Amino acid sequence: MKMIKTIAMATVASLTLAACGADSGGGTRDTIRAVGSSTVYPFAKAVAETFTRSNPDFGSPLIESTGTGGGMKLFCEGLGADTPDMANASRRMKASEFDTCAENGVNEIIEIQVGLDGLAFASTQGGIDMNLTPEIVYRAIAANPYGQEQTAKTWSDVDPSLPDLPILVYGPPSTSGTRDALKELVLIPGCEGNADMQALEESDEDAFERTCTELRSDGAYVDQGEQDNLIVQKIQGNENAVGIFGYSYLEENLDALQGLSMNGVEPTYENISSFDYPGARPLYVYVKKAHLDAIPGLKAYLTQWTEMWGKGGALSKIGLVANPDDAMARAMAGATQYATITKADLTGESEEAAEEAAS
Structure with missing residues (x-):
């Protein structure tokens, strides 16, 4: 009976996806496919493993760590079996990505804020220990801090109160949502307090963006790829190294790593959930509504x-911070009632204003 049920579901999926994916090559698939953020990956993987154990009639979901930007690109390529059903993201979908999705026929998108994460700065236990600020981090790893030549070799060059040790930071690549969070939560706040940068933002927004977010390439900042576990390994092997990754990786490795304070606030579960810690950020899952009935098990x-995902739930044990009540209510609506978003939701504009701007 289970075999018959599974075959029947696969047949329905084949017919439905062939219809909705005709323009993208059609094809069939009877397992869920999700792509995207390396930060969301361990949570999505844990959900997938529990789902597989609880639902033996369905195939095991395929969860791929491609980085948020790379995942969005794949997600927005169109509908059909040869495109992902879901995109995991460590930042909110951009309006430009929403437009790309729409251009390729992905018109109904469900947004689910699955929880919160922190952008953690850490070192190995007993290694370098500092109280950082967004300004310190910006001045240490920016390619041209405040438009000037980058000359800092040690942390004490940035601030005399810091250790006289070489700057060595392992962090996320440009395709990662963690890198986007680093820009938005730390680098830009650390840069924009400067009067010259405030003037630059008003006169040349692109130049401001470059100056505030481009990172040095002389070896002091090392792009470690999409696998945050590699950053953990690197800083474990060097007591003077600092790593930047999602809070879940710090929590998973507290026996080996120590979190570094930001503005005097430690990266802890409580400080992230209250947004007292500057590196707190929401995590998202995006789903194609057209795939809900086409892919066996997607709704389940x-x-x-x-x-x-609740407080004290299975995901909290591996570092996910539960949503506040209002965000949780919206997330439940997305996951159970399949509410979709508009471009106006992403930009903060009214739908009328968004339509007028598009016309």
Whole structure:
């Protein structure tokens, strides 16, 4: 009976996806496919493993760590079996990505804020220890801090109160949502307090963006790729190294790593959930509504998220910080009622204003 049920579901999926994906090559698939953020990856993987154990009739979901930007690109290529059903993201979808999705026929997108994460700065236990600020981090790793030549070799060159040790930071690549969070939560705040940068933002926004977010390439900042576990390994092997990654990786490795304070606030579960820690950020899952009935188990997989993301739930044990009540209500609506978003939701404009701007 289970075999017949599975075959029947696969047949429905084949017919439905062939219809909705005709323009993208059609094809069939009877397992869920999700791409995207390396930060969301361990949570999505844990949900997938629990889902597989609880739902043996369905295939095991395929979860790929491609980085948020790379995942969005794949997600927005179109509908059909040869495109992902879901995109995991460590930042909110950009309006430009929403436009790309729409151009390729992905018109109904479900947004689910699955929880919160922190952008953690850490070192190995007993290694370099500092109280950082956004300004310190910016001045240490920017390619041209405040438009000037980058000359800092040691942390004490940045601030005399810091250790006289070489600057060595392992962090995320430009395609990662973690890099986007680093820009938005730390680098730009550390840069924009400067009067010259405030003037530059008003006169040349692109130049301001470059000056405030481009990172040095002389070896002091090392792009370690999409696998945050590699950053953990690197800083474990060098007591003077600092790593930047999602809070979940710090929590998973507290026996070996120590978090570095930001503005005097430690990266802890409580400080992130209250947004007292400057590196706190929401995490998202995006779903193609057109795939909900086409891919066997997709709705059940979303339900599995809701059973694991609460405070004290299974995902909290591996570092996910539960949503505040208002965000949780919106997330539940997305995961169970399949509410979709508009471009206006992403830009903060009214729908009328967004339509007028597009016309």
